[in-house]
Amino acid sequence: MAPPLLEVRDLRVEFPTRRGVLTALDGVSFAIEAGEVLGVVGESGAGKSMTGAAIIGLIEPPGRIAGGQILLEGRRIDDLPYERLRRIRGREIGAIFQDPLTTLNPLYTVGEQLEETMLTHLPIGREEARRRAVGWLERVGIPAAAQRIGSYPHEFSGGMRQRVVIALALCAEPKLVIADEPTTALDVSIQAQIIALLKGLTRERGTAVMLITHDMGVIAETADRVAVMYAGRIAEIGPVREVVKHPRHPYTAGLMASIPPLDRRVERLAQIEGAMPRLSEIPPGCAFHPRCPQAFDRCRRERPGLLDAGGTRAACWLHLDRAGRHA
Amino acid sequence: MTAFILLRILQAIPVMLVVSLVSFLMFAHVGDPVAIMLGQDHTPEQREALVRDLGLDQPVLVQYWRFLGNAIAGDFGLSYRLSRPVAELIAERAPATLELAFTAAALALLVGVPMGVYTGLYRNSWISRLFLTFSLIGVSLPTFLIGILLILVFSVWLGWLPSFGRGETVQIGWWTTGFLTWSGIKALILPAITLGLFQLTLIMRLVRAEMLEVLRTDYIRFARARGLSNRAVHFGHALRNTLVPVITIAGLQLGAIIAFAIVTETVFQWPGMGLLFIQSVGAADIPVMAAYLLLIAAVFVTINLVVDLLYYAVDPRLRADRGAAGAGGR
Numbered sequence A: 001m002a003p004p005l006l007e008v009r010d011l012r013v014e015f016p017t018r019r020g021v022l023t024a025l026d027g028v029s030f031a032i033e034a035g036e037v038l039g040v041v042g043e044s045g046a047g048k049s050m051t052g053a054a055i056i057g058l059i060e061p062p063g064r065i066a067g068g069q070i071l072l073e074g075r076r077i078d079d080l081p082y083e084r085l086r087r088i089r090g091r092e093i094g095a096i097f098q099d100p101l102t103t104l105n106p107l108y109t110v111g112e113q114l115e116e117t118m119l120t121h122l123p124i125g126r127e128e129a130r131r132r133a134v135g136w137l138e139r140v141g142i143p144a145a146a147q148r149i150g151s152y153p154h155e156f157s158g159g160m161r162q163r164v165v166i167a168l169a170l171c172a173e174p175k176l177v178i179a180d181e182p183t184t185a186l187d188v189s190i191q192a193q194i195i196a197l198l199k200g201l202t203r204e205r206g207t208a209v210m211l212i213t214h215d216m217g218v219i220a221e222t223a224d225r226v227a228v229m230y231a232g233r234i235a236e237i238g239p240v241r242e243v244v245k246h247p248r249h250p251y252t253a254g255l256m257a258s259i260p261p262l263d264r265r266v267e268r269l270a271q272i273e274g275a276m277p278r279l280s281e282i283p284p285g286c287a288f289h290p291r292c293p294q295a296f297d298r299c300r301r302e303r304p305g306l307l308d309a310g311g312t313r314a315a316c317w318l319h320l321d322r323a324g325r326h327a
Numbered sequence B: 001m002t003a004f005i006l007l008r009i010l011q012a013i014p015v016m017l018v019v020s021l022v023s024f025l026m027f028a029h030v031g032d033p034v035a036i037m038l039g040q041d042h043t044p045e046q047r048e049a050l051v052r053d054l055g056l057d058q059p060v061l062v063q064y065w066r067f068l069g070n071a072i073a074g075d076f077g078l079s080y081r082l083s084r085p086v087a088e089l090i091a092e093r094a095p096a097t098l099e100l101a102f103t104a105a106a107l108a109l110l111v112g113v114p115m116g117v118y119t120g121l122y123r124n125s126w127i128s129r130l131f132l133t134f135s136l137i138g139v140s141l142p143t144f145l146i147g148i149l150l151i152l153v154f155s156v157w158l159g160w161l162p163s164f165g166r167g168e169t170v171q172i173g174w175w176t177t178g179f180l181t182w183s184g185i186k187a188l189i190l191p192a193i194t195l196g197l198f199q200l201t202l203i204m205r206l207v208r209a210e211m212l213e214v215l216r217t218d219y220i221r222f223a224r225a226r227g228l229s230n231r232a233v234h235f236g237h238a239l240r241n242t243l244v245p246v247i248t249i250a251g252l253q254l255g256a257i258i259a260f261a262i263v264t265e266t267v268f269q270w271p272g273m274g275l276l277f278i279q280s281v282g283a284a285d286i287p288v289m290a291a292y293l294l295l296i297a298a299v300f301v302t303i304n305l306v307v308d309l310l311y312y313a314v315d316p317r318l319r320a321d322r323g324a325a326g327a328g329g330r
Helices: A048-055 A082-088 A110-121 A126-139 A158-170 A188-205 A216-222 A240-245 A250-257 A297-301 A317-326 B002-027 B033-038 B044-054 B060-072 B086-121 B126-140 B143-157 B182-215 B218-225 B230-259 B261-267 B273-282 B286-314
Strands: A006-017 A020-032 A037-041 A064-072 A093-096 A176-180 A208-212 A225-230 A233-239 B170-172 B175-177
Touching: A006 A048, A020 A048, A020 A064, A020 A233, A037 A048, A037 A216, A048 A064, A048 A176, A048 A208, A093 A158, A093 B218, A110 A126, A110 A158, A110 B230, A126 A158, A158 A176, A158 A188, A176 A188, A188 A208, A188 A216, A208 A216, A216 A240, A225 A240, A225 A250, A233 A240, A233 A250, B002 B060, B002 B286, B033 B044, B060 B286, B086 B126, B086 B175, B086 B182, B086 B230, B086 B261, B086 B273, B086 B286, B126 B182, B143 B182, B143 B261, B182 B230, B182 B261, B218 B230, B230 B261, B230 B286, B261 B273, B273 B286
Parallel strands: A037 A208, A037 A225, A093 A176, A176 A208
Antiparallel strands: A006 A020, A006 A064, A225 A233, B170 B175
16 A cells, blocks of 8 residues: 555654743644645644644754654655755645735745746746746636736735745645645635635645644535644544544534534533643643543543544543554 | 936935035134144234135125035135145045945945855854854944054064055046055055944844844745745845845945045045045145035935935835836836
């Protein structure tokens, strides 16, 4: 059996600080198959973006990968020298960032930025790069692309700029795109357009997507599978329908219950008591146990791994019985 | 664009008028040129005749008005001290100052910018720390002290370089240049370092601070995420984004280099405009002083205009004449 497109094994990311080492990611494992859309959800600071940054090797120093492996098509990429990893970035793994107003260099035209990216990675000449740049602008839905190729980022609206960013992420034809909150900074009215565009273009090309967001609606509509993150760990991972309809982990259940239903009136939205712990104060055992309504003794002492919870895999001792042999 | 340049030139006129008036009013109080010109022995009649000759019996504003009228016609009068046309004196001295300023500015930019980039990129390396320590010296030691120290080491102790003057010069039309003779170049080294050192360290620190700022931005992260080479990220994307503030400061510093060459020229007895100015101050030579200050004001106004134009070249967001449609072209 061919290895998955991307496999993350037991990833651990640490930040040495003056008051000790903070663990931003702890034992994160998951895989993405070719052409698959994996949604990654969680609160701010849960480690979603950190996971994305670790995969493309762009964790801000002094943060560093302290353990685990990242494999692209079976090859380890987390220990590659900078120059080798650079050739993978953009070429095999594209990235889309949150705020299109700040991700484009203000001093270069969008055409120049597209051409530069393609010339870096693809064996094509200037003429061809220019021709393809126009093609990409058309594909992401920029009207009058041939004229707009010479425009600077500030001459585009936020939504249009995110389209340009998507073109930049896809133009070297990567196999995987890491989209880190691609719609969070955009107007609600254009969020759906951008997601539809991303989904359409990647499906067309069989590009896998790691879609990082805190918007469960986007995940439900777009992702094939979803990973729920909490305090630097994966709480639950599984097919999106299972996770949304029948969450196995109490945290996922709380998260789903806090989404306002559209079909009936509710007096108060359900909420999870308390807040996610800071990185310096992650409790022993299950990181969620202080907020968990079903926590018992073992949760406070021992940290659960991802256990088979029937349909999904959840890091929760409640599912020990079913998963018996994994324990 | 043309309208913009014209507007700026129009705006420059009142600036120049105010500078000339202020300098002229100030100089009315620097000393008594008549006493200096006549020396110890003179009769009151001689004195009165000279005062009338120079127009010093008129009210200051009338003197100023006359000066201004002549200046517009390109006539800055005669030097009291040397009895030669001021324009001629300045033209004679300008090449020395401009060559010195140019060399100092080139030194400051060509060394300061790479050092700034390096310390910005590798801020924890020991070379960066060395550069930063060195830059503190450049920023804090006064120019004349640096000049004297350099003379002490390289002229007195080592005897490698001359301690004063321009060396041999070559005449090209009305311009005299020291660039073409070995002794001229040797004579240029110490004054240029003295004059440029402060600007060099200033530019280095500025570029470093701007680089650190820019390297944190999302578009640099995104450029890395696109897999661009380090060279493209550091120079194409990061350095270019630091240029607007660097151009501003570098431009103003070029003006400062020309204007404050006075100290360096005095230390090295460099036969430039600064030395001429200092000697003129000693003799209360008002026409020379006034013309010099006007010239310096003109230099600053010109540099400001050039800096504004460079902004337009560097930063597309400032190009107001491009419509939001921004079709084609670069």
